[in-house]
Amino acid sequence: MNIWHICIFELRRILKIRSVVLNLFILPLLLIFILGTALSSTMGTADDVIPDTVRVGIIHLSTESGGGSSTVNQALDSFVESPEVAEMVKVQNFTTEEEAVHSLRTDKLDFAVMIPSDFEQNVMMGKEARLQWIRGKDNTLNTLGETLFTRFTDEWNRQMAITKVLGPEVIAAMSSASESGTANSTSIAVTNPGKTGTAYSASQYYAASMLAMFMLYSGMTTSTSLFGERDNKTLIRLQAAPIGNGVIFAGKIAGNSLLAFLQATTIILMTYWLYGVDWGTHPWYIVLTCVCITLASMTLGVIVALVCKSTASASATLQGIIVAMTFISGGFMPIPIDFVQRLSQFTVNHWALQSFLRMMLDAPVAEILYNILMLGVVCAVLLLISGLIYRKAGYRYE
Structure with missing residues (x-):
């Protein structure tokens, strides 16, 4: 048994859980539709400002x-x-x-x-x-x-x-x-003020915002899965097999990462086909941004799973972090307060949202890459923290 066996098994196990499919695939599409429709008059489209x-x-x-x-x-x-x-x-x-x-x-x-x-x-x-x-x-x-x-x-x-x-x-x-x-x-x-590259619709804004937020929620499935092996006492059985703890841990992370990519692909394609959301002309930059969000999601899930003592506390902590970052970054509604905007620059959601919006507005490539680079810096910090915690605590049955 290697990493990919554990990865595929983990992915199949998660997709069989109806609540996961509902929360990670269907709920974001409903929220994008509701928010994009209800708040379309507050943002407007490019044609509205002509x-x-x-x-x-x-x-x-x-x-x-x-x-x-x-x-x-x-x-x-x-x-x-x-x-x-x-x-x-x-x-x-x-x-x-x-x-x-x-x-x-x-x-x-x-x-x-x-x-x-x-x-x-x-x-x-x-x-x-x-x-x-x-x-x-x-x-x-x-x-x-x-x-x-x-x-x-x-x-x-x-x-x-x-x-x-x-x-x-x-x-x-x-x-x-x-x-x-x-x-x-x-x-x-x-x-023409409607064609200056500074207007995006409410559907575009909330599609980008909800994509970033719900991809981070994939980290919660990671945390739940890591705790589940301990609570069900199956981790000790896996450790009895001729595979190391690192292989088990990496396989679970890989499986949840594939889930996050599947989630991102579904949201992007469905919003494009159903709601007409224009994601821009830079598909590879979208993929790169999703890779960074996935990395941030997995590292957050690992940090919380290794620090908290129970599934309930880990889920509550991670959910609070995700909602707080989404709110501060203007994911629910743009917040025109200087202090909040400066604070949002330390969050994953801010740079993910700005990366998607720059691509939607067909901004210069240098501007897009700057936002992706800053997102990568935040992910690197989270990766370093998770690595230090894993090295100290490890993933083992206690």
């Missing part, structure tokens, strides 16, 4: 007093007609503030912009010139409108400052360069 086109009303300055106002009106019209801005706003022109306010109240507009009467005067005096906002009902669309037109005033103030310091010839040269195609008609860089 804003609609903003219906903007522009109240133009009267041009009766001179050509300066006409210049501002033309500059603003050119700004909203640029391709980058035109994709995000639908413009309606008004001559009075009352008309724009009425359209906002009747839900015909989302946001309105008015050029103050002293706009040109502030520019000529070197003061900061600002547009006047008339906000609508949607805060998101208001923020988008303010951001776009603040960029217009910033660019206008910048050009006026250049004209005042360097002279109008510089502005003329810049304009001719823009018309010849050597410069963009607007310096605005418009990005």
Whole structure:
């Protein structure tokens, strides 16, 4: 009898226990479905954060007093007609503030912009010139409108400052360069906030979190199995056979490790097929992360089994450790507290969760590997501790 015989026997024995199959395979899938569905509105998907086109009303300055106002009106019209801005706003022109306010109240507009009467005067005096906002009902669309037109005033103030310091010839040269195609008609860089690689759905978040947590629960089966051989007095029979304690111990660890891998494979594939969870395009990094979590799970199970005196105390201790690490790392809900976030960096769950999320968001490989490396460091510390405890206590019948 060698390690693999014990490993296969251990795996077959565990899979025959209905409670293990329920807790390690079915329960995480149910939790991912419930949490992902119930909390989808709090996180949202990438599509949820794509804003609609903003219906903007522009109240133009009267041009009766001179050509300066006409210049501002033309500059603003050119700004909203640029391709980058035109994709995000639908413009309606008004001559009075009352008309724009009425359209906002009747839900015909989302946001309105008015050029103050002293706009040109502030520019000529070197003061900061600002547009006047008339906000609508949607805060998101208001923020988008303010951001776009603040960029217009910033660019206008910048050009006026250049004209005042360097002279109008510089502005003329810049304009001719823009018309010849050597410069963009607007310096605005418009990005889609739903495609910036920073949004993940609730299903993705809780799939990664529950995978890490329930893989750690495989360590509880390890602890229970090690105690079971003692309690059932079968360990002394195994020790009577021509095999060493190390072979028995390693076989049990290998069997529970295979169980953890089977569990991870099931959760990843089922969440992908049933819930549409996108795990990213780095399958080998997912495997490497699962290897590290499995190592952490087994070492935690060994530490608890060798330190505690009974199955009940070992199960309670390990369960408390797993739940605490999951909570601190934000596995149930992200915790925006600096102290808690710093504390979570000492947990397995934090680095496992961040590794999975970086892969889901298609982050740079260096960023993914950094999180996996830190997870490996935590696992190495746990492995060292478990090795020292095993060397001192050993696995034997007492």
